[in-house]
Amino acid sequence: MRQSKSERQARIVAELRAAPALRVYDLAHRLTVSTETVRRDFTELEERGLINRTYGGAMRPISLEPAIAEREQLLVEERERMASCAVQLIKENDILMVGGGATTLHFAKRLAAECNHLTIITHAFSIAAALATNPLHKVLMLPGQYDGREGLIYGPDTIDALQRYRASKAVLGASGITAEGASDAGIGPGLIYGAMMRRSAETLILADHSKIDRISLSVYGEWSAHVTLVTDAQLPAGLQTHLTIAGTKLVIA
Amino acid sequence: MRQSKSERQARIVAELRAAPALRVYDLAHRLTVSTETVRRDFTELEERGLINRTYGGAMRPISLEPAIAEREQLLVEERERMASCAVQLIKENDILMVGGGATTLHFAKRLAAECNHLTIITHAFSIAAALATNPLHKVLMLPGQYDGREGLIYGPDTIDALQRYRASKAVLGASGITAEGASDAGIGPGLIYGAMMRRSAETLILADHSKIDRISLSVYGEWSAHVTLVTDAQLPAGLQTHLTIAGTKLVIA
C-alpha cells in the first residue's frame, strides 16, 4: 500500500486548501488511485465535515460553527420551505427585528439572496453575518451580554435598547408552540423575543412540525391578529381553532 | 420576459450568498428558466469572476471576505509576543474595552486562555467569540451598524452606548503610529476607538513595527501619561522622545 488511507485523506484536505474545489477524476489521477476510492474518501470526509461534496467533486467547507452548524443540518428542507414562504411576506423597505436560531438563520440567508434595502435589527451573530453578505441591507446589532454557546446577545441592555426602536415586522423562531403561545428554551432569549414582538407592528413566528404542541421554559408570545405562524405541516385541530379564534394567520409551507 | 437577464444573473450571485454551491438543475427550477439559460449565465458570470463553476453547478468564489483571515496570517509571531506582553498588564476584575483588528484578536485569545473574571466590552464579533470560549469572562457587545467585511459594529449608536460605560483599560489596535497619535484606516472604527479611550482610565495601544511612522485616515488617540504603547521593535529616536515627553509608557515585546 503506497499511502495509508488517513494519509491520503489528509492529502485531500490539504489539496483543498490550495484549490477551493476538486474533481473526483483529477484527484484520482493525481493520487494514482481509482475514482471509486476518491469517492469513498469524499464520503467519509464529508461525514466528518472536513469537506463539502459537489456533483463530480468536492469543495472546501465554508465555516466551522459547531453548535449551530449541527442543528442547522436537521430538517433543512422543511426550514427552507418555511423560509421561502416567510420571505414572500417581507416588503421592500421593511424594518425587521429578527431573533436567533437555526430556522431564522435560513430565513436570513434567503433574505440576503432575494431582498434588498431592508433594515434588520438582530441579537444573533449568525443572522447579522448572513445578512451582511448583501451590502444593500442595513444591519443593526443590539447590545448586551454575549453568549458564545448560542452566538446570541441578551440581557437587560438588550431589552432596554429595543425600547428605542420600532419595526414593521418581528421574525422569530420558537422551540415550542402551544395554544398558550410560542415559547423558547432560554429565559434570556425569550424575554428578547417578547420585547421584539411588542416593538413590532406584526410578528412572524417560524416553527416546524417538531415544535407543535411542545412547550418550553419561557413563553414569550400570545396569539393575536398581529401574529402569523409559518409552519410546515397541518396543525392539530384544537390548536388550529384556537389560532383562528385569536385571529392569528397561518401559513403552511 | 419575467426578469431581465441582468436581474436574473444578480439573483444567481445572491443565491450563492445563501448557499455556497448551487446545481444547474435546482437553480433552473427555482428561477423557472431552462437549464441551458442557467448554464449560459454561469459561463458569463464565471468570465466576470463572480462565480466559480463546478461540474453540474457553480460555487461562491473564494474572495469577498478573506480581508480579515489574510491579515491575521501576517506577522503572527510578532503579534503573539505583543499579545503576551499586553496580557501581563491586565489584572483580575479589570473592565476592558477592546477594539477590533487582527492584533487585538490575538490579545483576546490570550486573555481567554490566561485570565478569568474579566468584563470585556467590544464592538468586534471575532473578539467576542474568542473571549466567550472562557465562560468565566463576561462579554458585553456594543450596539450599532454591522459591517460584514470587517466584522465590526460602528456608528452613532455605538458611540452613544459607550457613554454609559466606564472601563479600567482600553485595548486598541492601530494601522498607523506617529507623533500625533494612533490612527485607523476607517472613520467609523476610529471614532469608536477615541470614545473607548475617553471612557477608560488607561489605554493600551498594540501596534507592530509595520505601523510605525505611518499615518492613517482617522487619528483617534493622542499620547499622554494614561497611554501605554506595546510594540515589537525599537522606535525611531524622534518618536521615542516625543512619547517620553508626553509621559507615555512604552513596552517592547
Place this chain on the structure above:
DNA sequence: CATAAATTGTTTAACTTCCAACATTGATGA
C-alpha cells in the same frame, strides 16, 4: 410595423458521474 439582433427554449447525442455488486489485494493474527 417590420426587420434584425439578442435572448431563451428544445432536442439530441456524446460524455461524465454515480452506485452497487463483485473481484482483488494486502495486512493481521490465531
Place this chain on the structure above:
DNA sequence: TCATCAATGTTGGAAGTTAAACAATTTATG
C-alpha cells in the same frame, strides 16, 4: 499457513451533465 477483514480496484448500467444546432420568443431600432 490459513482465515479473515478492511481497503481498494473493476465493471456495467442508470442517471445526470454538457455542448451544439436549431426553433421560438422577446427586444431594439429604423
